[in-house]
Amino acid sequence: GAVVSQHPSRVICKSGTSVKIECRSLDFQATTMFWYRQFPKQSLMLMATSNEGSKATYEQGVEKDKFLINHASLTLSTLTVTSAHPEDSSFYICSASTSGVGTQYFGPGTRLLVL
Amino acid sequence: GQQVMQIPQYQHVQEGEDFTTYCNSSTTLSNIQWYKQRPGGHPVFLIQLVKSGEVKKQKRLTFQFGEAKKNSSLHITATQTTDVGTYFCAGRSNYQLIWGAGTKLIIKP
Numbered sequence: 001g002a003v004v005s006q007h008p009s010r011v012i013c014k015s016g017t018s019v020k021i022e023c024r025s026l027d028f029q030a031t032t033m034f035w036y037r038q039f040p041k042q043s044l045m046l047m048a049t050s051n052e053g054s055k056a057t058y059e060q061g062v063e064k065d066k067f068l069i070n071h072a073s074l075t076l077s078t079l080t081v082t083s084a085h086p087e088d089s090s091f092y093i094c095s096a097s098t099s100g101v102g103t104q105y106f107g108p109g110t111r112l113l114v115l
Numbered sequence: 116g117q118q119v120m121q122i123p124q125y126q127h128v129q130e131g132e133d134f135t136t137y138c139n140s141s142t143t144l145s146n147i148q149w150y151k152q153r154p155g156g157h158p159v160f161l162i163q164l165v166k167s168g169e170v171k172k173q174k175r176l177t178f179q180f181g182e183a184k185k186n187s188s189l190h191i192t193a194t195q196t197t198d199v200g201t202y203f204c205a206g207r208s209n210y211q212l213i214w215g216a217g218t219k220l221i222i223k224p
Contacts, residue, residue: 044158044203044214093158104148106158 003027004096006107013084014115021079021110023094029074030096034104035067038091050077084114119206121215129223134191136218138204146207147180147187152217153200161189161202196222 003026013019023033032051036044048064050056050071058064068080077096081088091111095104118141128134138147146165150158162171164180164187171178175198177190187206191198199222204215 046214104160106150106160 004030004094004105004107006092006094006110008110009108010111010113012113012115015085016083018080018082019084019112021081021092021094021112023077023079023096023107025075025096025105028096028098028105030077031074031099032097033071033077034095034097035069035077035079036093036095038093038109044093047079081112084112086114088112089114119204119213119215121204121218123218124216125219125221127221127223128194130196131193134194134198134220135188136202136204136220137186137188138206138215139186140206140208140213141185142208143184144206144208145184147184148205148207149178149187149189150203150205151200152203158203191220194220194222198222 005024005026007022011019032049034049035047037047038044046059047062047067048056048058048069050069052071052074056069066082068082071077089112091109093106093109095106097104119138121138126134146163148163149161151161152158162178164171164178167184168182169180175192179188187204189202199220201217201219203217206213
């Protein structure tokens with residue numbers, strides 16, 4: 001149980017385009033989903049926390065207009081990287097939890113490469 | 116701001132030797148979680164500690180949460196090649212999850 005999927009697993013896009021990443025909890029209802037970014041050989045960096053049906057809470061320094069997060073249902077959250085640039089290339093990982101303070105179950109991640 | 120310091124950054128061990136990673140928080144934590152990330156993979160939840168002074172074991176892994184709930188450790192006894200990866204702690208404080216930088220366990224050839 002507690003499986004989280006992400007789609008796509010890898011994406012290559014041109015600079016200036018937008019990319020949407022989906023995070024789904026497959027066998028449980030996730031009231032809270034988290035979005036992380038991880039650079040090579042570095043720790044996970046929390047970008048934002050989203051609760052179903054409400055606006056996401058962004059961490060300091062994360063542009064909310066650039067990284068649009070939607071958590072429309074208890075099993076799906078999406079992260080849209082708008083007007084992507086090469087510096088946005090990274091590994092994006094989501095996690096899902098049945099509460100904001102409980103165990104997080106991580107998705108496999110999405111590797112984004114912006115050319 | 117709130118920080119969780121994790122040391123060491125890397126640890127090279129011979130197979131069969133023990134491994135320990137430590138996390139220290141600048142603030143009292145409500146709980147601390149440990150994750151393992153295999154090379155090329157995504158972090159996988161290992162355990163959560165909640166109580167002051169709590170000690171939990173998973174086979175060769177021993178997790179401890181300090182009495183003041185500001186520090187934690189993960190100890191692996193007799194490491195095996197399957198233990199290779201990066202171990203992250205993440206402390207919960209004020210409804211935020213504060214991650215340590217991770218300790219990379221490397222088995223010497």
